[in-house]
Amino acid sequence: MVKRQKVTRGYRIFQVVNAVVLTGVVVVTLYPFLNIVARSFSDHANVVAGKVNLLPKGFNLKAYEEVVSDSLFWTNYRNTLFYTFTATVIAIVLTTCYAYVLSKPQLKGRGLLVGIAVFTMFFSGGLIPNYILVTSLGLKNSVWAIALPNAISVFNLLVMKAFFESLPSELEEAAAVDGLSTYGILWRIVLPLSKAIVATMVLFYAVSFWNSWFSAFLYMDKQELWPVTVYLRNLIAGATSTAFGGNAVTEGAEALQVGATVKAVAIVLTTLPILLVYPFIQRYFVSGVMLGAVKG
């Protein structure tokens, strides 16, 4: 649209400023990552002395050895994998079923079924009743405490519903004429056509479960049950973790600095999987969000 407009001097200046600001955005976004990586590879004394910026000072792998040799770290990493997998499977099954039902315009009571889901976006029971519920159901210290209370994200549900609504109804009608049951239609006609959206949903859920920490923090009493996010949380909180209701006044600068490099390493090691898959999953996320926006 701008091609044919004549390029004024003001516009050229704008383009330069624009480029500078956008470069600034890129730098500000990446700087913390590079700094943490540099800290993780640096000598502890240099880190504590505040000498590490973008490049490691006194390159060594001691902190990595320390974290990697901690068996709790690996136990917790395994837990994260297990929780993410279980919770994602449950979430996908429930979301797909409900989204498919909601996508049928001729279904009686459909408006009510949509309303039941959408209302929970704007009003929720809150932390305390949820806590009491999960505790009294006996879900504490099990994967169910993480998976069940978060089994359906209404946003994801609406994205999937929008996708199902966009599928041509003729195929399903033809299949029904051929005597296929609703389950058969969903399993053999609809789902094979919906591989892309199912993959997107798997990513949405998997990333959110992988990143979650609060449910586990709340419901897992034993450290061998923690996911890696809680491991990281306790590590970075360090002395502050006892400060919930206690006093951090006594906590000296020394306590904060203990394991400064170890904290950096733990951050790097938990971020790494996300960074590795990020280039491949990014576009699915973008298209999923757009799908939700167009229809939601």
Added chain:
Amino acid sequence: MSTPTVNAPPPGAVRPEPAVTAATRRVKPPKLTWRRALRRDWQLYSLAILPLLFFLVFRYLPMLGNIIAFRRFQPGGSVFGEYWVGLRYVKMFLNDPTFWEVFTNTLILGGLTLLICFPLPIALALMLNEVRTRYLKRFVQSVSYLPHFLSIVIVAGMVMQILSVDGVVNQAVRAAGGDPVAFLQEAGWFRTIYVSSEAWQTVGWGTILYLAALTTIDDDLYEAARIDGASRWRQTWHVTLPGIRPTMVTLLILNIGTFMAVGFEKVLLLYNPLTYPTADVISTYLYRVGIVSGNFSYAAAIGLFEALIGLTLVLSANFISRRTVGASLW
């Protein structure tokens, strides 16, 4: 993925029904009774059973569970409390000076977040939209989306590392001749830290919907504006911004809906007793009162109050925007 949906009819639209197949399956009586609907679609309804059970147990039951805000609750006793105490807990928090402190903090923190983190994605989207080099635009987008994918724990960890006494920010302070500041231990810094880390994590991702909306603006509008002699700034003001207004309104209403719940998890990770005067918000306060100290009923009363304010805010924002700009969520 998004191409087919764009062309698809809106959800409420009636599909043109192929006459032949309609005759075989849907001989629709004018009024569909529940009995008929159940007989015809019982398989569909059966697919909804488990999801409905989920909503019932994990969403609506906790709403009912809020009844303990008006009842005496004993750990290990009934989920819905032992006996009625009326408005005792409501009066309790209304007379609690700490409650009003965290209430104010919530409003300030939520307000600042809205003020900073709502317009920034719009600005960034407009700037990205002016980038003529395609791969450059892609690169900036990819980089700026990245923080969105990180766990809040990782973000908090990074913030702590960067702002620690030996971190990069204090290196700059020292280079400028100042004394290092223990940023996270000082109440005066918390709001700045919270809002800027929030911006760092959300602004890039927030541009997606605006960029999508920008592509839908008709080129003819720009053409016409240009013929009328509109400068680029005027085109932005009179064509671009009105073009993305529905998106802006929708996102604003959604943001207002989460206003009261201001980043509970992040505050929990970043605050400490030293920063309570500015950092402690309603949700973290009720977490400490309820889960840490075990005053479930009192905390539930506060939580219910918070949720009701949230619901009121989103409903009134929706109402106002429907009346004034004609765009709304429902």
